[in-house]
Amino acid sequence: MFSVLVWCLTLAGTVQAASLPDFTELVEDASPGVVNISASRSSASPAGYGGSPDLQQIPEFFRHFFGDQLPGPGGNAPMPRQMQSTGSGFIVSADGIVLTNNHVVEGADEIIVRLADRRELVAELVGTDPDTDLAVLKVKADDLPVLKLGKSSKLKVGEWVLAIGSPFGFDYTVTAGIVSALARSLPSENYVPFIQTDVAINPGNSGGPLFNLDGEVVGINSQIYTRSGGFMGVSFAIPIDVAMNVVEQIRETGQVRRGWLGVLIQEVNRDLAESFGLSKPHGALVAQVMPESPAAKAGLKPGDVILSFEDDEINLSSELPHRVGRVKPGTEAEMEIIRAGKRQTLDIIVGQVPGSDEVAAAPSAKPSADSNTLGMEVRDLTSQEKAQLQLSGGVVVTNVMTGPAAAAGIRAGDVISTLNNERVNSVSDLRAIASKLPSDKSIPVLIVRNGNPAFVVMRIED
Template sequence: SKPLKVGEWVFAIGSPFGFDYTVTAGIVSAKGRSLPNENYVPFIQTDVAINPGNSGGPLFNMDGEVVGINSQIYTRSGGFMGVSFAIPIDVAMEVVAQLKGQGYVARGWLGVLIQEVNKDLADSFGLDRPYGALVAQVVEDSPADQAGIQTGDVIIEYEGEEIDFSSELPQLVGRTKVGDKAKLKVVRDGDEKSVSVEIGELPTDESASALQNKPQVEKTNRIGIKVRELDHETLDDLNLDGGVHVIQVESGAAREAGIKQGDIITRLNNQKF
């Protein structure tokens, strides 16, 4: 599935609505898609007609090679709307190998929370264009923490593969074998650095501690938000050194930048609070 290109013709075989051996065709719309319920699978997006009964069926290229397993669709009506997703066959076979070898699937884990790098952030970090994954938080005692990755680092390369969008990083890390060492290239304080990380196993419980809203003094500022200080208990639960909780967003610069109620701001102009 790796050589598959956007725009390439593909076709699917399945049993939509119980009609066995149905063949539908279309093109590859995109590669490496992350879905809200699955960040670690780089889905192939197609416009092949996939309906209930197609899931689990093969997706072929024009040479008759299986390039994916049809998985799910995006729909508002319950029927086909031109947005279908397939699991790349390379990923599926990696899962098969793990199931045969150890009986369960283990995904690689770095231990960072990341966000997209937009143009303004790229300028502030000295990047020539928006790319990479900005480290918003490092989980304590995680592989990233032990390797010295810091909040504010921008990961621009993983094992020699450039990170154009932040959503690409979890997919690459998740497919790395637990215990393997991965070489990352990060931008820190305007300089590029190479970091070697021993990839850990993704914890089964990824649920974050709930933010405890306790009565505290409100603060306002000129960017159009109202914030509340975080108490020590909440900071410990979220593994943060400092920050403020956004409780209200008014019209102004903050809203235009995409800040929302419930966000936690930990840095201003890349400086810790």
């Protein structure tokens, strides 16, 4: 009986082991194409700074990982120091093109690429794209091992992936896991639909390749989500499809051009979905259309909800910048929207992302206030405020009392631009619209706060 039990346990262990992937051949084939990157720069460091900050004091955040090595504490004044950051990278072409993260080499005076055969080569910085955190390097050498590139668009949640890099300076460290999610959006990262994995990523892994089981690079390890500063099981990689588009543009033109619509958008929640006649929360709600922008020329209006772009359904508003950014400026594109409860299709000529777009905030002013039934006091915008905010009309909230406005989160200083999808050009307009608002129904209100437009939902109780 005991021997039968042992045999069964052994068989179960053998079956389980057989079902797990064997990475040994993949690692042997791919490791030569992975490189260690050392970037040195001169910097004035604060007095007493002797290395990395106390990671236990760092709040929950998304962290780019590379690793700084600094001398010990100095005197009482800032002093020049030689900073050394280390990261990873990989070779993508036989002529010496190496891909890594921008934050690994940013501001570097010298970049050294160390190969698996221990050759150390000085790298030339071909170009960078901070928006995607990518840097393109070039080294001069013969017989360079080049990695195979896959298609990140073919990745599926749950499939095995593997990373090779230099965490904490330990070269050619291999870690594995699965794809946890696709097309993740991170704060301040508008143009990258990140691959989320549970592969262990730590300082020094940044810029290293993420492989599928066929030994193809499908991503570039870039960030982790952490509360302590260390790995917690949530890592993010830049899709190789996005990266190679950046590489091609940098090599051809020296810069990266992205598609642009000229709109400010926000997420559609349940209340907003109801107010705009949607069966469920989805799409990108247009809060503002920039004057003379591609969106304005195509007839897009605040309050429109973009449901699809070039046949790609937009479920979350964060998906729209990813999709538009990949379109070459000057290309004609088609998008489906819903306006006043009706679906329609618009054609748009995609523009190029401008250098910067700023909307000035309204200055303080104290004309007499006027009250209305929404639980707030308002006044008309001055001509100067209209010019600064690039608005043709609207009313400024000067005081908020208990009532529908307060429940909707409206504050003093907000500018009411539309109410229930009707333009508000003056206090009298607001009163007229408010007098016919339905009760117990979600009502969209477009406000401008600190120069930024956004929709809020107001509900009038019986």
